Amino acid sequence: MSDLLLAVGILCAINTGLALLLMLAEAVIVDTRDRSITINDTQIVTVPGGRPLLAALKDRKIFIPSACGGRGSCGLCKVTVIEGAGPLLATETPWLTAEEQKSGVRLSCQVKVRRDLRIRIPEELFAVKQYQAEVATLSDLTHDIKQVTLKLLDPPEITFTAGQFVQIEVPPYALTDEPIYRAYSVASDPCQPSQIELEIRYVPNGICTTYVHKHLKVGDRVTLNGPYGTFGLRPTGRELIFIAGGSGMAPIRAILLEMARTQNPRPCRYFFGARAKRDLFLVEEMRRIETELPSFRFIPALSAPDPDDRWEGETGLITEVVGRHVTNAAQAEAYLCGSPLMIDACIQVLREKGMPEENIFYDKFA
Amino acid sequence: MKQSKRDDIIQGQMRPGAITRDGMLGVDRRTLRDILDADDAAVRRLGLTHATIAARLRELRAAGARGLGEPIRVDSDLEIRVDSVCGKLPCPFGHPGLYPKEFVEVSNLRTGERVTFTQLNIHLIGTHGFYEGLDSPFRQDPETLARVLGITA
Numbered sequence: 001m002s003d004l005l006l007a008v009g010i011l012c013a014i015n016t017g018l019a020l021l022l023m024l025a026e027a028v029i030v031d032t033r034d035r036s037i038t039i040n041d042t043q044i045v046t047v048p049g050g051r052p053l054l055a056a057l058k059d060r061k062i063f064i065p066s067a068c069g070g071r072g073s074c075g076l077c078k079v080t081v082i083e084g085a086g087p088l089l090a091t092e093t094p095w096l097t098a099e100e101q102k103s104g105v106r107l108s109c110q111v112k113v114r115r116d117l118r119i120r121i122p123e124e125l126f127a128v129k130q131y132q133a134e135v136a137t138l139s140d141l142t143h144d145i146k147q148v149t150l151k152l153l154d155p156p157e158i159t160f161t162a163g164q165f166v167q168i169e170v171p172p173y174a175l176t177d178e179p180i181y182r183a184y185s186v187a188s189d190p191c192q193p194s195q196i197e198l199e200i201r202y203v204p205n206g207i208c209t210t211y212v213h214k215h216l217k218v219g220d221r222v223t224l225n226g227p228y229g230t231f232g233l234r235p236t237g238r239e240l241i242f243i244a245g246g247s248g249m250a251p252i253r254a255i256l257l258e259m260a261r262t263q264n265p266r267p268c269r270y271f272f273g274a275r276a277k278r279d280l281f282l283v284e285e286m287r288r289i290e291t292e293l294p295s296f297r298f299i300p301a302l303s304a305p306d307p308d309d310r311w312e313g314e315t316g317l318i319t320e321v322v323g324r325h326v327t328n329a330a331q332a333e334a335y336l337c338g339s340p341l342m343i344d345a346c347i348q349v350l351r352e353k354g355m356p357e358e359n360i361f362y363d364k365f366a
Numbered sequence: 367m368k369q370s371k372r373d374d375i376i377q378g379q380m381r382p383g384a385i386t387r388d389g390m391l392g393v394d395r396r397t398l399r400d401i402l403d404a405d406d407a408a409v410r411r412l413g414l415t416h417a418t419i420a421a422r423l424r425e426l427r428a429a430g431a432r433g434l435g436e437p438i439r440v441d442s443d444l445e446i447r448v449d450s451v452c453g454k455l456p457c458p459f460g461h462p463g464l465y466p467k468e469f470v471e472v473s474n475l476r477t478g479e480r481v482t483f484t485q486l487n488i489h490l491i492g493t494h495g496f497y498e499g500l501d502s503p504f505r506q507d508p509e510t511l512a513r514v515l516g517i518t519a
Contacts, residue, residue, distance in 0.1 A: 067452040073385070073467070074453040094456060094464045176387070183452070203451060205503065207387070245435055275436040303436045317434055339435035340450050340466075 038118045047113055053079070054108040063128040063225045064121065065167065067183050070109035076183075077108040084117040130225045131155060135218050136195060141281035144202040145247055146213055147187070149195055150222055157193035158226070160186055162233065162254035163335075163363070166196065166226030170211045182208035185337070185363065186227070187250035189257035201247040231335070231363040233259075238359070239332040240268035243346050245318060248338030249282060251363055255335065260292045267295040269325065273318030273342065276302055277309035299325065319345045323353075330354035336362040369397040379458035380499070390458065390490075394499030405497045408508045413519030419508065420492025422517045423483055427470045443476040443516070455486050459494050472515060479514045481506070 035049045037056065047056035054070055054077050057063070068074035075095035081104050088096075092107045133150040141147050152158055160166075167181040188197035203209045216222075233240075233255050242252045252270065259268070274280045279302075286298035301314035301321040314321045319342075326332075326349075334350050336343045343362045350360055377398040382389035394401060409416060430446030432438060437447040449471070454464035465486040473480045487506055490496040498505040511517060 071385075071387075073455055076452075091456070094454075094462070203449070206451065273434070273436070303433070303438075317432075317436075319434065340468075341431050341448060342434040345434055 035113050036116045037113070038116075040120055040123070041118070049113050049115075051113055052109050053081075053085075053106075053111040053113055053117070053119070056113050057108065061130060062121070062125065063130065063167075064108050064125065065183065065228045066109060066181060067167075068109075072107055072110050075107065078105050079108045080104050080120040081106045081111060082118040082120060084115040085111050086114065125228075127159075128225055128228065129155060129158075130223065131158060133196075133222045133224060135216060135220045135222060138216065138218055141199060142279050145281060146200050146202075148198045148200060148212060148216070149188075150198070150224065151195045152193075153221075158196065159193060160190055160196075160227035162186075162190055162258045163231040163251045164227040164229045165231075165251070165363075166198075166224045166228070168198070168208070169223040169225075170208045173211060173215060175205075175207045175210055180207055181225075183228070185229075185231075185251035185254070187253045189254060189261060191258070191261060199247045199250040199253075229363070231337075231361060233335070234333065234361070236333060237266060240266050241322075241326065241329065241332050241334040241350070241355075242268065242270040243273075243318060243322060243334065243336045243338070243342075244270075245273040245338040245342050246279070248336075248342075248363070251337050252335060253282065253285075256286075256289055256293075256296070259296070260289045264293070265295055268293075269297045269299060271318055271322050271325070272298070272300045273321070273338075274300065274302055275304050276306045277311060278306075317345075318342060319349045322346060322349050326350070326353050328354055330356075333359040334361065336360065338364075340364045367399050367403060369399040373398045376459050379460075385455055385458055388503050390496075390502050390504070391499035392502030392505055394502070396499075398496075401497075401499055402495055405508055406495050409495070412508060412512050412517075414508070414512065414517060416491050416495040418519075419511060419517055420488050422515055423470070423488045423491065423511075426472055426515065427468075427485070427488065430470055430472070437471075437473075441516070443474050445473045445475055447471045457486065457489060457493075459490075459496075461489070461493065465489060474514045474516075477514070479510075481511060481514050 032048050032050045034046050036044050036046050038044050045060040052070055054064055054066055064077045064079060066077040072091040085106055088101060089110050092110050095107060096105055131152050132154045133152050136151040137149040139147045165183045165185045167183050170180050172178055184198045184200060186196045187199045200209055200212045202213045231251055244252045280300055283300060290296055290298055299314060301318055302311050303317050305311035305315060329350050332355060334355060336346055343364050347360055379385055380390040426446055429440040430438060430448040435449055437445050440446050448468060450466060450468045453467045456464055468485050469482055471482045483506055484504060487504055497508060
């Protein structure tokens with residue numbers, strides 16, 4: 001028995017020793033001296049060495065989009081590193097095409113700042129800022145989608161285009177021991193720069209959606225950054241087809257509110273897919289926009305209406321409804337937002353109706 | 367079978383924070399080899415193979431995908447919803463490629479039971495016979511899968 005205790009004791013001592021050795025190695029080997037990052041050959045920032053590039057840039061108020069908290073599982077935080085990044089890591093290669101790898105594109109969450117770096121980022125990211133906001137209103141749009149209105153405090157206004165998204169920070173709470181960021185499309189009209197609206201669908205066990213649905217209260221402070229993204233109306237004059245489902249309503253709503261305000265005369269139809277009546281929302285607002293924009297039609301469709309719904313509108317999958325309504329899409333352009341499955345299926349239908357792929361724009365939840 | 371050095375490395379990839387926030391081991395204190403052996407025995411007791419189970423999951427995922435993100439009735443007893451969140455995950459065993467963060471929720475309307483699996487689960491079961499550790503968020507108990515999804519020998 002005493003031999004066994006001795007053996008366990010020795011094993012614990014060895015483990016403790018190894019852990020201390022690792023901590024010591026981390027402290028000694030990781031070079032935390034200041035390093036410079038030259039951005040687009042126009043701006044130089046100094047950061048402490050050893051940190052991931054994504055976090056180092058964020059500390060200097062330069063925000064690269066990222067949706068996974070720096071775990072290398074979203075592939076959004078790409079930057080071009082011209083000098084100083086070291087070899088590509090196995091965690092990066094699945095996200096990068098051969099062309100990207102050749103031209104120095106890297107995942108900024110995976111690149112550690114160990115030397116001076118020269119990087120290139122899209123110019124529009126310089127316009128991205130961090131904002132402090134307060135929850136002004138919280139309301140249930142459906143049983144699983146909440147509308148969150150955020151009043152901006154510092155800076156007090158945000159400039160964005162309809163269709164863009166922001167990232168909101170979830171502070172540490174039961175489901176996360178570190179702050180994490182998640183991206184949500186802005187659902188409000190850009191003409192209201194002092195507040196933004198988001199439509200957030202609950203994902204079971206989702207860190208951010210659980211926080212918003214179960215913990216967030218009116219009056220709470222929220223940190224966000226943005227705006228990001230290139231999804232938005234192209235000024236072509238073509239007929240418009242919008243297709244969305246669930247919280248994919250958000251960016252399309254922002255575009256439509258702006259179109260109504262500016263009296264955009266382009267003919268447009270909006271196909272919105274839901275399962276049953278309880279999953280539909282903002283129908284009255286869409287009907288109001290129909291009265292304000294004579295060339296706009298809202299076409300909600302239910303895939304499985306309840307008998308109690310007494311639904312007399314369109315039924316079936318959204319692809320079937322689009323297929324029934326759209327005969328020739330060769331001269332139109334489309335904007336899609338929702339689940340990847342829905343978007344991929346709708347792209348196929350639109351192409352069958354003659355729409356060139358370059359006229360189909362989408363914002364995939366993936 | 368005895369746990370190898372390579373098994374240790376793979377098991378390290380399954381710990382919280384390596385690939386996923388919660389990891390793939392749950393509260394399991396066993397070695398990866400022991401987890402694999404125990405589930406392999408459970409699958410054999412059911413008269414099934416890992417390939418058969420993975421094929422059924424793949425079939426249900428494909429049927430559910432036709433709902434385009436909304437729940438859809440499949441067979442007489444099952445309702446399936448396939449949904450996605452942003453991101454993709456690598457295989458902890460080091461296979462090339464990434465698996466989308468896609469959730470397949472299958473409800474058995476007759477029994478009221480529900481299972482949720484992912485594209486990565488399908489790969490881990492079919493290729494590695496790995497069903498995740500006890501109480502892991504995406505643990506797929508072979509007996510539960512067989513019962514809820516109607517997988518028979």
